[in-house]
Amino acid sequence: MNTRNFRAAAFAGALVLAGIAAAPSPLAAQTTFHKYVALGDSITAGVQGACLVGRNQQTAYPKLVAESLGITDFQTPLVAESATVTNPASACLGARLVGTSILPGPVSQPGGPLNGTLARPYDNLGIPFARVRDLVDLKNSNPAGGGVQTAAALVLRNFTGSPFAGLSAVDEANLLSPSPDLVSLWIGNNDVLGAATSGVAIDGVTVTTKADFDAKYAEVVAGIQHSGRTLVFLNIPDVTAIPFATTIPIQRTVGANTIRFLGPRTTDTCSTAPCPLPDGTLLTLQAQALLAQGVGIPVAAGGTGQPLPDGGFDPTTGILTPGVILYPAEISLLQSRTNEYNATIGAAAAANGGILVDVHEIFNDAKTNGFSIAGINLTTGLLVGGLFSADGVHPSNVGQAIVADEIIKALNRVAGTDYPEPNFATALFTVNVPPGTATLSANELWQSLLANLPEGILVALPTEERAAPMVPARPHRTRRTERREPSR
């Protein structure tokens, strides 16, 4: 497997704290589930710290739900993990101490599949990078294709020559024996998340159009809807509220002065760029490395005076240039589109007698109020908040346990079952570190992080500032993306 691609798994999901919305449910009371399959993306797969390894796959919500259901034969496409970081660009991220700052950095290396010879489909069919269309359209994967292709080659094993070739995720779910009587579907995060993490929100390019989403979602639901099967639908959180987009402030205070960072767009009060970022703007984690070099900081405040990159898309070349800024109009597009997706998901749940888990609502509540468990106050803060992993995008073990708990509570309430809720204490107090210690020096760490922008995640704790870069950063890279027609 091309493990490098899993670094970009940070682009593949959004945190989730689930809750239950209206559960319309003409469900027949069911007391026992025998077979459970989870369809989804990197969150469902168990990505944490921008990589997929067995350590975190075993604590992903599908596994926890299966344990609560008493299902012992729940198979996940487990990935090995090595303590030695051989390729920082594709390493798993964790907290590292750099000088006096605690920063995300490489702590381990993903390896190859551990149970790739399983003769049947996996029960966890979460595919990193997957958009909704991929659950039905991706029937032949390319292990060397990168992104969702490589991920599907691991999870679906539908590459040429495989007995699963030609099968989509929905096909494989239906192929399981016995036929699943419980299916969870959490897809759609990546249909908006790529825009949030690249800082470029363009309908039809980095954001799936509503029409495309609706059509493909309906296709997925039609594929998994079977008589006697209970469906659990999880909706999409606000991807502009994850630490990846909320950790870096748009200004800093130095003494009595407040310095608003600079962007390339003009504003109502600034007609000549670069201009101070307007209120309501968000910066992604990658902005921190640039700010440390003085980019985005006015000359008068000791910076270069250059604006932070906004990113963009060239429809003639198909080149997407990632940026680090989400302007208010982009945020508005992502939020309104997410709401539209969620309306579709809610309607699908109602129409199919399914159970809706309102991830969006609970996530917003956690962002505003935190999530307290017996006086343990967790927040959506990066590294120290407890709800997100080190990539600022994917949920931590606690976040995964919360999702599993909401699913179990929903089942118990709607299906009339009495399954035990997961144990949060395990997720809270169990040390989650790779086997062994990563061997990179601090300088190597910085080099590796700066060399891999924008995929690399570099951030200091919000209250800390790094005075100067330790090594020069490479120029901003560009990334080619699939050329698509802009939406109308």
Place this chain on the structure above:
Amino acid sequence: MTRSRFRLHRISVSLAVLAFLTAAPAFPSGFQVMTQGAKATGMGLAFTAVAVDPSAIFYNPAGLGWQKHFVAQIGSEFLSKVKGDFEGANPYPGVGVTEKQHKTTFVVPNLYAVAPLTSEINFGLGINSPYGLGYRWDDAENFSGRFVAQNAVIQSVDLNPVLSFQATPEFAIAIGADYRVSKVQLEKNQAGVNPFTQSVVDIAHVKLNSDIQDNHGWGWNAGIMFRPMPQFSFGAAYRSKIKMDYDGRATFQQRLTGDPRFDAAVAAQLPTGEHPVKTFIEFPASLNLGTAFTFPGDFLLSLEADWTQWSSFNALDIHFTDLVGRVPDLHRETDWKNSWAYRIGFEKKFARFALRGGYYRDKTPQPLADAGPILADNDRDAFSLGFGYNTEHWGVDIADLYLKVKDIDTRGVSHDRFYGVYKEAVNIFAFSLRLSF
């Protein structure tokens, strides 16, 4: 000079209440302690329409109208938690987790004196502790609810002077002032997420403590007693709410995790040492209504309904006055409800001896969702038995009251997200010694 006198006053106040405060009350309904006299305790606290001894100052001061001698009464209650268990549930702290409360016997003394001023007017003075709480967990450093509370204490002492006026042989009225001093204490550990291990660890111990001399409040109480015939009486007693503003100290002490990288980060941000803290408690008003019948053969039957305005305790706020922006204030929605207690008691006299018994059902003011490591309360059934011996110049009463709290099942409802079942029972032994002059 003024300052010295003020200090002297503070010291004297401290000494005066020390004996009462060191005997921390516990196991109340809500955190109200109604066992303030052995005779009343023996009758299941159905004493508002009886009020025949100096503890009437607490139960119904109008009862002093029929007490025509100088009487002093001293007594004490010994409150013992005979059962204080918690069985955990998922999702937290988890099935199989069991916890125990510290089983200490608390001594709660009371002192009453009645002095006739005229044939119709009596003066009474009571010192007691009608409100208090002691909720302490064993093995506090490993207690699974330690981030909510390890030890919660409310101590109070009331100085309650009253005047009663017997307007007619059948009717008396009384009014009094209620001066309360109080202190509170809360201990808990502070949790943090170690970013290097992505696990929750104890990073500090926090102790909130107030001084007794800095925290006092005023209220009032009143009562009426109507005895149209020797065989029947009706009594009503009211006690006003008292708002206490507490000034105290918060002490933060770092707990080392064993990870020097994280410990250094915590040390850089933790406000170690003492810091001023403010909170307040609005102790509820109460209205007690009772009636008593004396049947042939010296058999007294007393019935009572008590209302307590617990809705005044709707939130717990703790403000760190010099740590604004560094340590968030604590705010807890308690949302307590007004509650009723229904009591029945009897007394059968045999010459100088008296045998007493009682029962009551006390409805909890605490919503189930609010039950947690600070305090878990529920409806309770209490059974009491008492014994008295009286002469013309002295008397002694003893009583024992067993209080069974209905199991408190917070599974699925706990606001603290601390789920499980609390099982509690309390035994209260009381005695009173009375001297008449």
